[in-house]
Amino acid sequence: MSTQPTTPTIDNDSLEDRLYTVKYDDPGDSHLDVKVPEICADCETNDCVRVCPAEVWREGEDGVPRIAYENCLECSSCRFACEYDNVVWEYPERGGGVTFKRG
Template sequence: MGEDLPEVYIDDILMSLKYYIDEHDAHLQLIEPDVCISCENKDCTYFCPVGAYRQQEDGRVLIAYQSCIECGSCRVMCPHNNVLWKFPRGGFGVAYKFG
């Protein structure tokens, strides 16, 4: 009856994004880094689609905010409400491609 939809892969979509990184103002931070050490599951390391959160051997979590695609899943999924996420300053952040 209708046409088959084309296959779409998330990796292809992520590769099409343009980033304008603000090296002077991180839009993504941990409110209290020590909270992450005691966090059992480290949900942020699983839910971030670009892997911006990485657990270190000592239990600390580091953020590569430069790779953030501004989806907001980290601030929603953190069970401790420990993620400070703000919109990047004007002219910075992700430029999404429509179509």
């Protein structure tokens, strides 16, 4: 008779705690934007908002996402998620952007 392996108990930090370990040097200007706001206003899926792990993209009242670029992890998920190719995503200026404490 074989025994079922048990699942180990692992105490992980919350997403908010892990995001707190990320340092962002603000270059002063957003490296994120939308190309055509009207496309966002007509979008029904808001994929850029749904895929962002840091909640940088947030639904705006007018349908156009509000962008809190200071929280960006530079993963570019928003760019690939947008089925309309309507996301402007660039790396921040040299010396700005995200620095990870834990690699």
